């Protein structure tokens with residue numbers, strides 16, 4: 001009798017162990033399946049609802065040129081690359097103590113982006129080429145925007161920026177993976193500590209930049225990628241504007257961004 005009881009107990013224990021192993025296997029299988037289909041931030045299969053809620057980094061957000069002009073909020077970039085050393089951060093992710101006075105209140109759309117960390121704040125800080133400064137466009141912290149051009153031709157590039165010194169006031173602009181000479185070394189000397197529109201190119205002779213020299217030539221109508229990349233770390237970027245009118249000067253927040261219908 002005792003032996004029968006003992007055998008029965010062993011049977012029960014083995015049965016429970018077997019069921020628990022089977023459950024465990026099912027859980028492991030489920031985890032593996034979920035890992036095979038990760039949901040990433042850049043997933044292009046996102047629903048319409050997601051697109052509305054997350055305009056930033058959505059490749060469905062296309063700005064459209066109309067009547068030879070187009071504007072876009074800097075914080076509405078759809079892609080960021082080469083971020084190992086420096087990265088663009090949207091202002092609502094930056095510690096309030098690190099935001100210059102009134103920079104949010106006076107920014108278009110009350111947001112901007114900044115390249116961080118900023119290790120070269122003054123001229124006395126160590127210059128590290130390829131880290132906190134680069135004269136090579138497309139080398140560090142590239143952000144991209146999709147722009148639909150209805151008209152081909154030359155577009156002058158204006159950027160609204162806020163600098164606090166001489167080491168956070170330069171940037172590069174390019175298009176479709178190319179960085180033309182006319183997009184190198186955008187430079188700001190005026191308007192320290194307030195948002196300032198500029199379209200000037202720094203040269204050896206003129207460190208504060210010369211006008212009418214920063215532009216992109218659009219050869220085909222349709223959607224193109226407009227890129228900006230780091231020249232100096234700490235750069236603060238509110239908005240950009242492309243215009244075919246060489247004499248156009250943006251004022252205030254500039255014109256509203258227009259998204260393709």
Ligand SMILES: [Ca+2]
Pocket residue numbers: 118119120121132167168232233234235
């Ligand atoms: Ca800097």
Ligand SMILES: [Ca+2]
Pocket residue numbers: 073074075107108109110111112237238239
């Ligand atoms: Ca803005």
